[in-house]
Structure formats: structure tokens, C-alpha cells
Amino acid sequence: MDFMVFQYPMITVQACLDGLLLGILFALIAYGMALQWGVMNIINIAQGDLVILGGYIAYFMYLYGIHPAWGVIVSPIIMYFIGVGIYKLVINKVVDRDLFISILATFGISILFMQLMNFAFGADVVLANSGYGTTMLFDNNVTLPNSKIFSAVISIVFAIGLVIYMKKSKLGRAIRATAQNSRAAKILGVDTEKVYAATFGINAALCGVAGALISITFTIHPYMGLPYTIRSFMIVIVAGLGNLPGVAMSGMGLGVFEEFADYILGTEFRIGAVFLLLVLILVYRRFKLSRKREYLK
């Protein structure tokens, strides 16, 4: 335990800013999670692995001399098709089944992806250097890498763009209709199969954007996927499905929590703290809900 973070205000500011910028990225991944959960009623454990895969696309562009920031454009396009492919191969068989089946099936996909990435890209921790430099704030007491600011801005742009797309476009309307009532949507002529495929593709594309940004700002590693899944799951259950401002807020809250946990408990407990927080949130939620249920007594 180390409470240095509270004794020096500049470190507190640093942790908060880092956390907020990180949290925006989490919120972007969680938005994809909420989308597929709401529309198709599946929980995708492989979400984090899609993120990492997107990150490797940007990293490879960096290796071949293209600026990794272009990964933000290229990665979602590739990931969209990968997402649709996964849907056609596996997900369409689990959509209308028990939720646990989808959890287990995507767990299998997650293990598969992890290992394939390990073969293809090696087990090293890598990052794509954007060369954006850093911004110094408050008399050089707070350092803020420009890449983090860049990633936050891009995340917000993509999130807003997707919201507008969902509201205005024909496909967006079809997706929302399917989410509300897939049967009725089918009767009214929506090809739900296509809508599902597109939803999963869009989710994968969002993961691709987030992954490209993560490879620029942080590091990626084939086995780092599961924490991103858990984070996005946590954000979605805190915010609720279809509550976009809530997703953004709880994402940023989670980012700040993580930074503080990092300072206070030490880096080795960071992931552990995230998973414990998930358990605590679920348990809290259970007691809150059960209190609501008890009024019949």
C-alpha cells in the first residue's frame, strides 16, 4: 500500500488525466459490447482478443513504415470482415440459444485467437511508436503523451459518428428495430440475419479502432485480451444497455479507478483490482436488486 498519490496533488492530477483518457478508450470497446449484447443477446468473451488483433494490424503497418495512426482507418475495415466471418462461422449458431452457450463458444474463440496471434506475432510485448511527443502541463509536473490525447479524440469522433449512423441510416434503424423486437422486425421485412452480421461486424470494427489506438498509446500482447473483455462487460453492466452517456461516464470512472489502483496497490495488482471490482459490482447489484424484490414479504 502506498498513498503517495494523495500526498502530492500533481500525481493525483496525473492519475486522473491518465485515467480519463484511458477510460474513453474503454468506453469505446464497451460501446461495441453493449451493441452486440443489446441486439443479439450474446456476451462476447473474445471482445478483448478482437481489440488486440486490431492493435496488431496497426503495429504491422508501423513495421512496414506506414504511420500507425492510419491504422485507425485500415484496422476497422479489416476487422469488420473478420467480425462478419466469425459471425457466419460460429455466432449465428449461438444467437438464439442459451447465453451460457454463447459465453462458452466465444471463450473458445478467445483461446483460439490468443494462440493464433501468439504464433503469428510472437509473445513479445510490442507497441507502435507514433512519434507524437508529449505535452507538459503545470510547470512540467504533469506529462501527457500526445498519443493519448489523439486516441481520446479519435475515440470520441468514432463514437459520435456511430451514434449518428445508428440514428440516421437505414441499417442503423434496422439494427435498432431488431434490438427492440427481432420477431416484429422480421415480419416487417428486416433481414435479421444480415443485421446480426452487420452488428457483429461493427462491433469488431470498433474493437479494431480501439486496438489500433491501444497499440499507439499503450502496449499489446497476445494474452492481454481478457482484461479488456472484463472491463467492457463491467462498464456495460454499470451503465446499462443502450445508455451511451452512462457508458462514457462509467468508462472514464473505471479508467481513473485503475490508475489509482495502480499507484496505491502497485502495478502487479492492477488487473487483479479490475477483476475484483467486477465481482464487487456484481455482488452490490445483486443485493440492490434483491432488496427491490423483497417488498412482497
Add this chain to the structure above:
Amino acid sequence: MSKNILLYSAILIFGLVAPFVFPAFKVQLSILCVLIVLATTWNIQGGEMGYNTFGNILFYGLGMYLCASVQVGMFFPLAEWTESGGEKTFVHTPAQFFQGMAVGLVVAAVVPTIVAGLIGYAILGLRGHYFAICTLGLGVAAGEISGGIEIIGAGQGFTTPPFPEVGGLEARGEFFYFLSFGALILTFVAVRAIYSTRFRLILNAIRDNEDKAEAMGIETMKYKIIGWMVSAFFCGLAGGIMGGLVGYIDSTDVAFDGREMGVFMVLMAILGGKGTLWGPVIGATVFHIFKEGFWTFFLGWQYVALGVLIVVIVIYFPEGIMGWLREKYPEKFGEVIDEKDRKAQVELK
């Protein structure tokens, strides 16, 4: 009835002579026993109670660490042991080793049971996928946290006491084989006894409709916690044995290995058939043979094969072997199906 006795005695005799007939497969057979124990205990949750948990790995890992810690800590300072990391600065005498193992196994079984009872009230109130994700988080959190605790070896791992030099070369394998076989017998007998009581019916009622079961006057929470505690007891025991068998405990790769053992137990139970007594046993056996084949012939690709296997089993084979047999030969399971009914169903399909 006599057929059953014949079957059980055949299995028992096979179990007792197996290490001498197939001396090369002793370790594999011991692991198989542990896997069957894990699959059977998972089945109490996932199959009978309808609570699909990824978190039984928590008790397994806890048992593993506890057994080894007790075994060391009874005679030597634990911190110095883990710090020396496997070098033989302290050596257990045979008496110390077996004494430590006995006490360690008891602790490894009892403490997870208590833990399950304590956290059960909070965790088992969750339903469906919230429960699944929560237990998944619990298992991973336990792995990450135990990987940061110095006294049990942190990231560098924990070497369990080496087997003392008694009884020749084969003694270690035989000792652990009979230990795990004993655990298997204990588990099977206990679970079989449990399944023949009202308790199983209550668990099935919870699986089929929890709210209705509660409305019928069953204290569902109590029975859910008891079910979980039974699981935890045998998981902890299996973990303690496995720790000694492997000889080395790492927080995320051996003990709280949600990516391997945590999924294996789910997979084995589903492969064999959820909600049956024999399903997990058959599933674990088939799975272990498959897995060893993969591990031998596709070295390096085993996780790829595992991932594909999970997807295929879950999508195309969710009823498992027992479910398939049941559909094929319903008479053997004591189900009488009207011939007309059957034809009508075939036509419907």
C-alpha cells in the same frame, strides 16, 4: 443391481491394478482421476443446479496453495522456503512429508469449503450469465492477486516439497496415483449418495425454475450454498493432490489456471453430458485421451485445437455423450416412449 455391482467392482479392480499393469501411464492416470473429480464436482453446479460456474478453479487453486503451504509451513519457515525457490536447503524426512501431506490435504479441503460458504451468499444470488462472468472474474482475480503475494512465491512460483526417498523409484508415482484414485472413489461415492437423496431433486428444481422452487417453500439459497460447498470440498482436495503431483505451483499457469483447468472442467462435463452421474466421468476420460493426443501430436498447436474443440462441442454437441445415448437408447435409461409419440416426433422433425 447385480450388473451394477459387477461394473463397480470391475472399475475398482482396474483402478487398483492399473499402475502395475501400465506403469508408464501412472502420472496420466493420476491426472485423469483428478480431472474426473473436477468434472464431477462442476456437474453439481452446472448440470444439477443450472449455475454455470467458471469459478470452481478458485477452490482448486486455493487447495493447491494451502496444501503445499501447510506441508512446508508445519516444519520450516514458509517465507525462506519460497525465497530459496526449489533449492534443497530444507529437506523433509519421510515422516514429515506424509504427516504434512495428510494435514495439508485436510486443510486444502476444509478451507475452500468454508470460503465457499462465506462468499456463497453474495455470489450465488446472481443469476445466469452474471453468475458465469462473476465467477470467471473471481478466478482470474485470485490468480492475479496470488501472483503478487510474496510469501507463496509471487510470480516465480512455489516448489512443493519433493517426495522423500522411500520405497524405490516407482514409489512417488504409486503414492500419488493411489491418493488421487482414493479421492476419485471418495468423490464418486459421496456424489452418488447425494444424488440418491432429496437434495438432488431440490437442485434440479432450482435449475428448472428457481422462483417456482422458492414459491414451493424450498430455501433455495441454503441448498445452493450447500451444493457449492460440496463442490469446493472436492475441488480443494483435488487441487492439493495435483499440487503435489505437479511439484511446482505457479499462480496463473498451474493453480488458478482459468484458461486451462477452469475451462476443462466445464468442457468435460458438457462433453460427457450435464446433469448425469456418469456423464462427467465418461467426458473426462474421453477428453483426457483426446487432449493427450493433441498435446503429443500437435505440440504447440494444442490451444488452437482446444479452442476449436470448445466451439465444436458447445455448438454441435451440447447434450454430450450421455444425452446422445439417452436419445438413442431411451429404454436403457428407464424411459418408456410410446411408439406413436416417437413416430409423431420424427415426423415433426
